[in-house]
Amino acid sequence: KSFLKLAEMDYSSLPIDITVECLLGSLLCCVAVLEGMSQYRDFRLTSELYSKKLDGVYNKQNFMIFNHRGSAL
Template identity: 30%
Template structure:
């Protein structure tokens, strides 16, 4: 069996165990009502079963889901070259006032300057 199959089996066992713990807690409450006892808390064995089931479920879901990316910012940037890192196309501006300050700039004929 593969590792993912084993994790799926443990995930199923964890869910069955959690459902059993919930049923046991409900049955314990029903018993306390029938005997007219005060409802203080859930017994320790049911609480431990619930916590162990949750840990099994969480661990196996994390193992089944997928590969996680690293949190470090430079992990994705290591494969890129220096030229592609400085290539920010959203900052490219082609039509701006700076070109009119150049000494060899000739304005197009269709541009009209309105004077006030």
């Protein structure tokens, strides 16, 4: 506003360059989000996993801990 007062310009609305920059930034963000979504896998279960319980699907040896603090009790 102070620049527009010094330049003796009317400041009833935003300058066109700020408006264009905001619209272009919003459009670019929307395009980036839509393009980034294509990299993710579909989360629906396939037919082979549909019949299994989720407890058995994520049961991996990396998460099995046999040396834990419960053995000291």
